[in-house]
Amino acid sequence: MTDFTRRALAATGLAALASPRIARAQAAFPSRAITMVIPFAAGGPTDIVGRLLAESMGKDLGQPVVVENSTGAGGTIGAQRVAQARPDGYTVLLHHIGMGVIPTMYRRLAYDPVHGFEPLGLVTEVPMTLVGRRELPANSLAELVALMKSQGDRFNLADAGIGSSSALCGALFANAIGARPTVIPFRGTGPAMQEILGGRVDLLCDQTTQTTEYIRGGSVKVFATPSRTRIATLPEIPTTAEGGLPNFIVTVWHGLYAPKGTPAPICSRLTASLQAALRDPRIVQRFSEIGTAPVSQADATPEAHQRFWTADIAKWKPVIEATNAYAD
Ligand code: MLT
Secondary structure (H helix, E strand, C coil): CCHHHHHHHHHCCCHHHHCHHHHHHHHCCCCCCEEEEECCCCCCHHHHHHHHHHHHHHHHHCCCEEEEECCCHHHHHHHHHHHCCCCCCCEEEEEECHHHHHHHHCCCCCCCCCCCEEEEEEEEEEEEEEEECCCCCCCCHHHHHHHHHHHHHHCEEEECCECEHHHHHHHHHHHHHCCCCEEEECCCHHHHHHHHHCCCCCEEEEEHHHHHHHHHHCCCEEEEECCCCCECCECCCCECCCCCCCCCCCEEEEEEEEECCCCHHHHHHHHHHHHHHHHCHHHHHHHHHCCCCECCCCCCCHHHHHHHHHHHHHHHHHHHHHHCCCCC
């Protein structure tokens, strides 16, 4: 490097970027633990998927991937934490369909929910289930609808805050049937599920990655899945279309992100590791036990992820506008 270049870079504060030491450090990525931020509570469905992914990616990367549950405000606190982290690959975000609805639902955020991230690849798409406390006096979707309408705001519905998949699913369901339940928000559906199990909350719309075990064990009542087809691992559950609600469909896609500006070689390494994790037989098997599957290798790429994410924002925008489902 010439003196002129060195002085010019120093003047712009970019000298460190031209340092051979930094170039070597990037080549060696990762040289320390990576933090994977999960924007919902420990024990819930995003956490379950995230921890499986973190363990497998850690093996591939040769460094631990440590899960940090940064919760609250429907997943926006965790997303903000990553959008504002150093773009060096050592902080990544596992988020879900919230990335598709939050840009429209939230009109005031301290981060850019559309341009604040580098998408690294899609992870999985998970069906949802409408589950209720065991003692709920309803045994079918039709009976649930009648109960909710007759009880008005005495009926309560748990969710993980505006921007979460449970809140989206719960609001679409209530709108579809013309009910006005009392909504009780939690920092994730992990804690919400504990209230369903304890019989203190009536209903929750949640992903099979958490509900499968409770449905199979009989500790919750299940009424329907808002999916186009029945779930292969829980074939006894009718779809909402079978129950007369063909337009009430929500499935939960997940993706992995780095902060905007993370160098391309580091993003590529993280994507390669995500792809390796999605081929990991342990992940394939565990995902199938909890009602889901890894996306294809072609979908676990930044390009496919960006396309899907952009289309999802456009898909939900008119729905949110029509139902006035804004956070503020
Ligand atoms: C969670 O992990 O707690 C859920 O994914 C939150 C939600 O979207 O309902």
